Amino acid sequence: MSMLLSALVADLKASLSDAAAQFRAADDGDFKRLLGVALADMQAKRPITKPGEVGLFALQARYAVQAQDFAALKTHMWADPANTPKPWEPSYPGLVPRVAAAWDGVAWWLEFSPAPTMLQITVWGDTFRFWYFARHLLSETPDATTINPADRGLLLLRAQAEAMRELAMRNVVKPQQMRDGYTSMPRNGTPAALFESLLAEFKGVR
Template sequence: MNIDYLINELQISLGDTAEHFEVGGDFSVGGRRLIDAALSAYSQHRPRTKPGKLLLVSGQMNYTAPVDLIGFKMSNWGHSAPLWQPNRPRSIPRPTLVGERGSYALCFNQAPSLGHIQCFGREYHYLYYAEQSVNENGDLLLPRTELDLVMLRAQAEAMKELSMHHSNKTVSANNSVASPAKNDKPIYVYQQLMAEFEERIRA
């Protein structure tokens, strides 16, 4: 589904509350920010799985990770060679993440040796977890039921922000797929939306 359509849906669901996120009467920038925050939170529970590849260098422990990597999943590197293969290394280097999100490095617990590379190959193929994101065409490729969860989390993000600046104002959020409209102070609407999100994301 196109991001512009989702932003419009979010604006409609927030009703009059959406005006707090407008810039010069335009909701698109504020709405995109809320949806991006929701996607980041959603991805902690249901990330994408993507392939990655490193070119190993003998004696080198650290390698740059993809920018969208949020977790390492697995690799079969080193497991294809039979145990009885001559000169097969006994231990297989395994990577962990070091650094901060967006600039992670894959750090092996031991540097791959020339023996590792000769036996298992220089190309280290692996799978990693990545955030759900909008593609180059402006589309978010998730099923409708998952998009509803992203929308729910975006509403919660909106209520969280409002609770810091308009704590006593009565606001509303309407998620027609999940539940009837919620009307209350922002912090209470936020808590209700988050409780619903956590319940549904774990279902």
């Protein structure tokens, strides 16, 4: 089935049945937002790992991450123990700096604590290679959506749960009829009950 954003929106609307009428934003904005919430949870459920790198400079502690889809630092390959001199050797570079990813409200940075020294760069290299978790993407461009087609139903299931949560927050208590995106089974219940049921099903999927 199509993984284009428009196709996902159409299927989400259809699955919500009459409840879809409660979401009235222009240009299907509500449904895109619901899918966006689901997409964020898919990062934990179905993470994407990609490689990245930055060039290091002595005594510089902060480096801009160039990857536009960066979500979190996973691990790095710098400071290979096999290539590290022993503590009693003159060329011992000291302890490996701690590295963390930081978001400043505009961009992601890698922060070294303390900053790498010239000796460390000489021993371990001036290229810091790492693995990072990437953000998922929904797109109208063919093959640009990063969700695996096999997980299409899982994405819709989480979006449906979010829709029921919002209806419950609006104090909608009338039972809703829908068909869940993962098993395609019909569901009936209040929005609050459906939210709990759908979210539990999403969390239970391996």
